[in-house]
Structure formats: C-alpha cells, structure tokens
Amino acid sequence: MNKFLVFSITLFLVAEVTSSAAVYKGQSVFVKECKECHDSGQAMAASKKAKEWKRLLSDDGDELASIHTSSRKAKDSWEYFKSDRFTSKAKHLKDFMMEYSKDSGKVPACN
C-alpha cells in the first residue's frame, strides 16, 4: 500500500472516532440535563430537521436557551440555560441532535 493511502485511511478513522465521540458527549449531556423534563433524546432529535437543530444550537445554544428562559413552565431550567454548563456543551448537543435528526435517516444503536 502506498504511504498516501495509509495516511488517508488513518485520517478518515481519526475523524470518524472524533465525531462519534462528540455525538456521544451530546447524548450524555441530554441524559444529565434535559431528561428530567423531556423523555427521550432520540425522539426529540428526530422531531426536528438537522437545519433546525443547527439554528437552535448555534451561538452557544442561544436560541434554545431563550425558548426556555422565556417560558414559565421551564422555570426550573433557567439557571442551567444561563450557565456555562450549558453554553460550553451546546456544541456537543448540536452534534447529537443533528446526527439523529428527522432527515438523517439514522436510528440509534440499542446500546
């Protein structure tokens, strides 16, 4: 095998592992921070298109945060959405939501 091919394959594998790690991180953020009010992360991800998730969770999740901070029903989440516990993880959440969005065609593995 020539060196360039080996190099390309290595890069591809590294990229794959890195991106599934981000998706996994996003999923664990959901379980830890969102599950008390929203049932299933995967069902939620599949309720919107990738483009909508991208919008909601860009700029440190600004738009998703304001949906919550402007709703009385979501009062218990206000402190969280204003904290950097949320803003610093919004990117991972975005990766997770986009990975399993309505138009991704992906169904999460049962593990």
Ligand code: HEC
């Ligand atoms: C304390 C409870 C609570 C927590 C924690 C919470 N949410 Fe929510 N969320 C709500 C409520 C209540 C609404 C509905 C707001 C409204 O429309 O008045 C909502 C709305 C939403 C919506 C909009 C739904 C739609 O149909 O457009 C999304 C998306 C969402 N939440 C995602 C999340 C994510 C992701 C997290 C975790 C980072 C989270 N929520 C954490 C209570 C919560």
